[in-house]
Amino acid sequence: MPERRRSERKKFSYYMRVMDDETEETVGHLADVSIDGLQLETTAPLKNGQELHMHMELTPDVSDSLFLFITARALWCQTDKIMPNLFHVGFKITGMSEHDKEIYKRLLERYGV
Numbered sequence: 001m002p003e004r005r006r007s008e009r010k011k012f013s014y015y016m017r018v019m020d021d022e023t024e025e026t027v028g029h030l031a032d033v034s035i036d037g038l039q040l041e042t043t044a045p046l047k048n049g050q051e052l053h054m055h056m057e058l059t060p061d062v063s064d065s066l067f068l069f070i071t072a073r074a075l076w077c078q079t080d081k082i083m084p085n086l087f088h089v090g091f092k093i094t095g096m097s098e099h100d101k102e103i104y105k106r107l108l109e110r111y112g113v
Helices: 098-111
Strands: 017-020 026-034 037-042 051-057 067-079 087-095
Touching (some): 037 067
Antiparallel strands (some): 026 037, 067 087
16 A cells, blocks of 8 residues: 655654543554654554544643643554554544644654654
């Protein structure tokens, strides 16, 4: 499949859990990030097109807010090649407040490698 990404993707070097806003259950952990998307490592597959309202717990070094809220749509899901009980899910960010966008940019700068 040809690469369709428009912005640079960076590995995320900090362990950050992503939670579902409605259920408070863990959706996954950030694996890599770009300005308009992210990839989560999950324990369950997600359907393409599924839109989720999620949040991440923040650290004081990136924000005075406790959480970053984000809405994103799953674009693809693949089984991990080494650990078949894990999945990698690519998301396109579809919603985020202006304040959270600034925090997200700081996360990319600080923890994206």
